[in-house]
Amino acid sequence: xxxxxxxxxxxxxxxxxxxxxxxxxxxxxxxxxxxxxxxxxxxxxxxxxxxxxxxxxxxxxxxxxxxxxxxxxxxxxxxxxxxxxxxxxxxxxxxxxxxxxxxxxxxxxxxxxxxx
Numbered sequence: 001x002x003x004x005x006x007x008x009x010x011x012x013x014x015x016x017x018x019x020x021x022x023x024x025x026x027x028x029x030x031x032x033x034x035x036x037x038x039x040x041x042x043x044x045x046x047x048x049x050x051x052x053x054x055x056x057x058x059x060x061x062x063x064x065x066x067x068x069x070x071x072x073x074x075x076x077x078x079x080x081x082x083x084x085x086x087x088x089x090x091x092x093x094x095x096x097x098x099x100x101x102x103x104x105x106x107x108x109x110x111x112x113x114x115x116x
Contacts, residue, residue: 025068032061 036058039047046056073090080086 029061029064033058
C-alpha cells in the first residue's frame, strides 16, 4: 500500500537551482540557436524547414531563452530584500563581465582592425 504526500513545494522552492532544470532548458535553447545558425552558415535553409515548419529552430530557442530568463529574473526580484537590493545584485552580476568584454574589445580586438 503506497501513500502519496500532497505537494508542499512553494514557488520559491521551484526556482531554487537545486530543485529545477532551468539550466538544462537554457542550454538546450542555446544549442537550438547554434544548430540553426550552423545550417544557415553552411548554406542550408533553417533546420526545421526540412520538416515543414514555418518557424526556425533559432527563433524558437531565443523565445524559450528569453521567456525563461524573464521568469528567473522575476523570481530573483521577488526573493530580494528590496528593490535596491535587486538592482545592486543585478549590477554586480552584469557589469563585471560587461567591462571585461569592453576592455578585451578595446585593447585586443580593435588594435587588429584599426591602424592608429
